[in-house]
Amino acid sequence: MDSEDLVILLDDDGRPRETAPREESHHRSTPLHLAFSCYAFDDDGHVLLTRRALSKRAWPGVWTNSWCGHPRPGEELESAVRRRAGDELGLQADGIRMAVADFRYRAVDDSGIVENEVCPVFTATVGTDPAPNPGEVVWWRWEPWSGVVDLVRLAPWSVSPWMALQVPLLDAELRS
Numbered sequence: 001m002d003s004e005d006l007v008i009l010l011d012d013d014g015r016p017r018e019t020a021p022r023e024e025s026h027h028r029s030t031p032l033h034l035a036f037s038c039y040a041f042d043d044d045g046h047v048l049l050t051r052r053a054l055s056k057r058a059w060p061g062v063w064t065n066s067w068c069g070h071p072r073p074g075e076e077l078e079s080a081v082r083r084r085a086g087d088e089l090g091l092q093a094d095g096i097r098m099a100v101a102d103f104r105y106r107a108v109d110d111s112g113i114v115e116n117e118v119c120p121v122f123t124a125t126v127g128t129d130p131a132p133n134p135g136e137v138v139w140w141r142w143e144p145w146s147g148v149v150d151l152v153r154l155a156p157w158s159v160s161p162w163m164a165l166q167v168p169l170l171d172a173e174l175r176s
Contacts, residue, residue, distance in 0.1 A: 007070045008034040014104070014118045019073050030114040033070065037103075037166060038081050038122040040066040040093060046142040048130065050089070052160070053138045058113040061138065064160035066124075081122050089140070090131035093124035099173045100166065107161035121166050123174075145174070 006019040010032045020031070040048040048066040052059055069084035071077055078096050085093040100121035107115050130140050143151075149171050156164035 006073055008073060010034055010118055022070060030116045032116050032118065035068060035070050035117040035119040036077055036081055036084075036122060037065050037068045037119055037162060038085070038093070038096075038124055039099075039166075039170060040085070040091070040124045040126045041145070042126065042142060045145055047145050047148055048089075048126065049141055049143055049148065050130075050132070050137045051139040053134060053136055055135060058109040058111070058115060059160050062160050063158065064163045065166065067136075068119075068162075077120060077122075081124065085124065085126070088133055088136040090133070091126045091128065093126055095123075095125040097123050099123050100169045103166060103169065105162055105165055115162065117162075119162060121170055123170070145171075 005022050007022045008016050009018050009020055011017045012032070014032075016034070020033075042048070049063055050066060051063050052061060054060045067084050067088045069080055069088070071080035075083075077098070081096050082093050085091040098120055103121050104118045105115070106117075109115075130137070132138075132140060149167060152159060152164055152167040
């Protein structure tokens with residue numbers, strides 16, 4: 001199996017235990033695996049939000065953070081963040097920084113698909129608007145960070161469950 005199509009499965013303590021095909025790993029009993037989320041900022045402090053493609057298996061059409069993904073076996077997380085910026089949004093990410101190292105969550109989509117991830121949260125800077133891959137992102141927008149924090153506080157149901165949990169943690173980190 002090509003390593004590009006594999007996710008890294010983790011034991012209950014978050015240690016790598018084996019790999020599995022990505023497409024076969026997201027279902028009603030998704031095993032714990034390694035992922036990442038990234039929040040990209042422009043020079044004015046606005047954050048890039050994306051709306052997931054309507055063809056996505058889980059959370060189709062839902063607004064979320066800038067991009068997410070899974071590192072390939074043997075790939076450093078920062079390299080995976082950079083790769084997905086290009087693959088998903090046609091962006092060059094700079095200043096990539098891990099902001100929340102120990103984020104872990106489990107969420108169930110309305111269709112029953114489960115996300116079960118150890119998902120470090122990164123920030124990055126980008127200097128251009130995205131050119132999204134339509135299989136990944138249907139729409140995007142730049143928003144002031146304070147507005148994103150308010151959105152998550154007032155209407156957490158309007159964004160992906162991981163974003164609803166990550167934004168307060170990231171906001172605390174950005175303020176420290």
